[in-house]
Amino acid sequence: MSRGFLIRVGALARKEIIHIIRDVRVIYMALGLPVVMLILFGYAVSFDLDRLPFALVDQDRTPASRRLVEALTGSDSFTVAVRLDDPRAVEPYFRSNRLKVGLVIPPGFGRRLQRGEVAEAQLLLDGADGTTTSIALGYAAGVGQAETRRLLAKTGLLGDLGLRDRVRLRFNPGMKSARFIVPGLIAAILAIMAVLLTALTVAREWERGSMEQLFATPVRRVEVVVGKLLPYVAIGMVQVLLVVAMGSLVFAVPVTGSLGLLFGAALLFLLGMLGQGVFISVVTRNQQVATQVGLLSSMLPTLLLSGFLTPVENMPLLLRAIAAILPARYFIQVLRGVMLKGNGLRELWPDLLALLAFALAMVAISTARFKRRLD
Amino acid sequence: MSGPTGAGPVIEVRDLTKRFGAFTAVDRVGFEVHAGEILGYLGANGAGKSTTIRMLCGLLAPTAGTALVAGVDVSRHPQKVKRLIGYMSQRFSLYLDLSAAENLDFFGGAQGLAGRRLRARSQAVLEQVGLLAHRDTRTGDLPGGWRQRLALACAILHEPHLLFLDEPTAGVDPVSRRSFWQLVRGLVRAGTTVLVTTHYMDEAEYCDRVGLMVDGRLAALDTPAALKARLVPGRLFDVHGPAAGSRGRLAAIAGIQHVEPFGAGFHVRMADPSVGAGDLAGRLDAAGFPGAVIDDLEPSLEEVFLEVVEGWPAPANAPEVPA
Numbered sequence: 001m002s003r004g005f006l007i008r009v010g011a012l013a014r015k016e017i018i019h020i021i022r023d024v025r026v027i028y029m030a031l032g033l034p035v036v037m038l039i040l041f042g043y044a045v046s047f048d049l050d051r052l053p054f055a056l057v058d059q060d061r062t063p064a065s066r067r068l069v070e071a072l073t074g075s076d077s078f079t080v081a082v083r084l085d086d087p088r089a090v091e092p093y094f095r096s097n098r099l100k101v102g103l104v105i106p107p108g109f110g111r112r113l114q115r116g117e118v119a120e121a122q123l124l125l126d127g128a129d130g131t132t133t134s135i136a137l138g139y140a141a142g143v144g145q146a147e148t149r150r151l152l153a154k155t156g157l158l159g160d161l162g163l164r165d166r167v168r169l170r171f172n173p174g175m176k177s178a179r180f181i182v183p184g185l186i187a188a189i190l191a192i193m194a195v196l197l198t199a200l201t202v203a204r205e206w207e208r209g210s211m212e213q214l215f216a217t218p219v220r221r222v223e224v225v226v227g228k229l230l231p232y233v234a235i236g237m238v239q240v241l242l243v244v245a246m247g248s249l250v251f252a253v254p255v256t257g258s259l260g261l262l263f264g265a266a267l268l269f270l271l272g273m274l275g276q277g278v279f280i281s282v283v284t285r286n287q288q289v290a291t292q293v294g295l296l297s298s299m300l301p302t303l304l305l306s307g308f309l310t311p312v313e314n315m316p317l318l319l320r321a322i323a324a325i326l327p328a329r330y331f332i333q334v335l336r337g338v339m340l341k342g343n344g345l346r347e348l349w350p351d352l353l354a355l356l357a358f359a360l361a362m363v364a365i366s367t368a369r370f371k372r373r374l375d
Numbered sequence: 376m377s378g379p380t381g382a383g384p385v386i387e388v389r390d391l392t393k394r395f396g397a398f399t400a401v402d403r404v405g406f407e408v409h410a411g412e413i414l415g416y417l418g419a420n421g422a423g424k425s426t427t428i429r430m431l432c433g434l435l436a437p438t439a440g441t442a443l444v445a446g447v448d449v450s451r452h453p454q455k456v457k458r459l460i461g462y463m464s465q466r467f468s469l470y471l472d473l474s475a476a477e478n479l480d481f482f483g484g485a486q487g488l489a490g491r492r493l494r495a496r497s498q499a500v501l502e503q504v505g506l507l508a509h510r511d512t513r514t515g516d517l518p519g520g521w522r523q524r525l526a527l528a529c530a531i532l533h534e535p536h537l538l539f540l541d542e543p544t545a546g547v548d549p550v551s552r553r554s555f556w557q558l559v560r561g562l563v564r565a566g567t568t569v570l571v572t573t574h575y576m577d578e579a580e581y582c583d584r585v586g587l588m589v590d591g592r593l594a595a596l597d598t599p600a601a602l603k604a605r606l607v608p609g610r611l612f613d614v615h616g617p618a619a620g621s622r623g624r625l626a627a628i629a630g631i632q633h634v635e636p637f638g639a640g641f642h643v644r645m646a647d648p649s650v651g652a653g654d655l656a657g658r659l660d661a662a663g664f665p666g667a668v669i670d671d672l673e674p675s676l677e678e679v680f681l682e683v684v685e686g687w688p689a690p691a692n693a694p695e696v697p698a
Binding site for chain 2: 004007008010011012014015018019022023208209210211212213214215216217218219220
């Protein structure tokens, strides 16, 4: 690294810092957006059932039927919203979106149980809301199984015969959504902010004509890219600190592994995203187009294809192929590994390598596409 | 090939050509610029002035031809050229949210200046362009003429021997234009060579030599006086007054070579340089225009330019040439 390199990169970075300090909007965006997104996603995106209201049609009205309802509502997962007499009366509640779950206990439920016969209760679900119903179904099925086991144990039938499944949820014993969402959210926030901010700053130089003035000096392309990126790397690291701290304080998401490893991975991820931003603005040379392309190319894949909300393993081949080159995917794996599992380098080195490869590729591509000449 | 301090030309251009697709922006242009000279590049918008200057600064790759700037071939070593020159682009590309001193710090750093040297140069150029008192003023708050002086300061911070100014005074008021030109002439007295483009004809009078660019071709290049003598020969008079007549009837008078409407009257050019104002008055009298007021007139570069453009063949590839 020559003295000239340091002087020129230093001049570019210093100028960029002045731009950032003078433009309050950038500060607001850099520090406000992560907080807003964390609160929105942290509270709104939840896969926990909390007092999901349902319609109860208890046509049996026996101690046995009441016991089933109690088993369902006992864990605070469900709550009885309305009691109806006719199963057909449930559908209007589904149609008007007032309820999504109904439980029908037909007459003779208790009597059949007493006789040792198979007793049936019917769970009605609004399939139009797939997420809610699948979570509700899972909970209700679990309650049903537990009740069955309890009844069998009482009759003495469940000796050493059946399989006893013991489920242990490691790393997130309470199945808290926040623990699963906050690491993904760090990736989403960093991706969106980094791509957007750099896409804007480089495109602005093209639009305003200052890039031409810059290219009439001996400044080299890689110096422009590095000088522009440095201040945003610093901003990105502050954002990571902010989101990790808020995740821990507000949503009780722990960092069981090494903080150093977390920040190291964040640095690699940031470099890749900033490189992507520079690449977009080098190609578009226009602030408006750069903003749109930047948002689309950072937000959509990070939210949908990275394993943030939905598992990559279930996606069709094409989407899995895209996910395979998506740095957010590896970054989220690292974050979940470090924050929840306490993983170290031994488990995470392949993911870190993938992040490094993407970062190097992006900086190289954007430098190569960065034409110093104007034609 | 000699450096900027040598005796030979500082800029040597041969058959320089730039094509954008099917459009030829600069067509086989050739000229030389000597040390300590101001060469003005005159022409309409789109005539190829900026394209030429950008090629000489290493910003655009020429399609054909050669250009040696301070002895360096711009096609082969564009980066090397950039260290030797100062360039002020068409739009002053200063950062408006930075103060005057911060802009200087940035462009100085981009040129590789740092520390004490940068501080000393920054101070010196601010003083030179008369902005020392405004070093901490935000550039966006400076009036247009001052910004343009600051842009010049940014371009000369690293003490280049060669200065390229691309329409430096576009959109600036006449007083600021004059003070800007005083600065440029001061630089030239100190040994800097300047190539400047403009579409203000009056500014071309500040130049040692003037090149006229039409449709990508260098149509003429000489001192302003020589251009006038060659392209606007004869004598020029301003004719106005109650009975100045019509253009067609004036042109029909013997000895009048050219009539150009000007204000309320006409600029009349006589083919014979020995004809005086009195002779012309007599001829106008005889032709039935008594009492016309006749003044001697020094031909301006505007006349030269019009003469060149009118004698130019219809453009073959240019989409349009705004007057």
